[in-house]
Amino acid sequence: MRIGLQIPSFTFSGGQEQIAPEFSRIAREADQGGLRSLWVMDHFFQIGMVGPPEDPMLEGYTALSYAAAQTERILLGTMVTGVTYRHPGVLAKTVTTLDVLSGGRAILGIGAAWNDEESRGLGIPFPPIAERFERLEETLRIFHQMRSGDEKAFDGKHYQLERPLNSPAPLHRPHLPILIGGGGEKKTLRFVAKYADATNLFDSPELAHKLQVLQEHCGREGRDYAEIEKTALTFFRTEKPSVDQAVETVGRLAEAGIDQAIFSQGTGQDLAGILAETVQQTKDIVPSGR
Template identity: 35%
Template sequence: MRISIWPGASQPYGDVLETARHAAETGWDGVWFADHFMPNSAELERPVLECGSVLAAIGAAVPRVRVGSLVYGNTYRHPAVVANMAATVDQITGGRFTLGVGAGWQINEHEQYGIELPPIGVRIDRFVEALQVIRGLLREPRTTVHGKYYTVTDAVSEPKPVQTPLPVMIGAKGEKRMLRVVAEYADMWNTWGTPDVIAHKSAVLDRHCAEIGRNPREILRTAQALTVVDGPLPDLPMPVIGGSKAELAEAVDAYREAGVDEWIVPDVFLGKGADRFHAMDVVLSLVRP
């Protein structure tokens, strides 16, 4: 099982860079970064770094580890722009970028910036067309998609990524439609969840793959939960794992049993500076004793 760190976007870039460098130096596999412009809370004045800029900077400054978006919201950018951004970051990193994408969801960003946030059904329809545009531009010499929401005609996108193909990861939890989209279009899948939740949703994804005739092992499974290395678990409406080292080790084993290919660790409860690096080392030791 691979292991990656997810630095929070509300900290100074210098802290993000230090975390990424420590990950690269100690044997972690990747660094992910979220695509948001403001907190999804009342703390709207808390700063948030922009995802694409940070990934390009980290990819240029930090060797070896993979970098990826967790995940680009489709509503914020035209998919042709996303494809060009992805290819460029892959060029910058020498082929170490994973393009994570999702349908978009955070209400306050759309309201404040005047960006349309359609009903979920329309959002998914738009997302499917966007995936057709993105995959075409990243993988084909020319791309034509004449859809209801996006139109590209005999379109080129050069340079292509270093990777052939550049992996596309879809963030999704909806079992009826979104996991079907994952089965049809994704190289990787991501969702929040404790191991039992991941095992259940992974089985649903396998059924969608069977229905369309795709080998489910072609889709790598990635997952994350808020992670506590040594301390009480917070009472939050989000998945949380750990508490003690033994409890965290048990969760790591459970993720493996659930078929998770990559465990992503948010750094929010790992402390700062030397404390964070120590917590990262403990977490890494549980994955690679």
């Protein structure tokens, strides 16, 4: 069973001068503690479920590049990039650059985008949801093409790339993975089955149903369900969580068929050390269905 850590808040004790040293410490502890992955949100304003929009928020790929220099083994990704935030060709170059400089440790986390507040605030186009999903599918197709080294022109409804050159190529083997975040049953999970290497779902009572829907989409797409890594984003509802609580959560998610439990660190929590010990106590747990 794999364990990951998401850092959604950079409101650390000591003010913004402590953001770099504290983020660096957490990344190193997670890496040295054997965690599988480290994630930051790809937002420009803090989101309402974490804090007010004025709270400190780092740009995701710059933050991950900084974390890459502090770590050696842990995988690095955004949870997740809104498709409207960056042109797909530039996004592919950005994630590939992170992959090359980290020695093959990048993941493309992506979704259809939802935060219209920060888009309006920064002047980022935010089309209706149907168009965002069209753009998401084109972006996934472009990323597949660019990560494979195929330079033929891409002519889509929303994006036209005359020569989608991506040099240097990703180092991640067999290829730089795509994780799609979200549990939408008609489009998001269908896109997972068709294009993604991993899915991220919320740890909720609907989890088993969402996995069943994904399995059905895989059947329709001719995709092996077992090929897709199932991840779940979870969090502690207490200020001082324990290793025992983490172990219980990992066991429960494994029983549900989740391959990787990604714990979101709340403001004031310090999870890297707890999760490092949890890794040792849960290393023999095998997700249901394996």
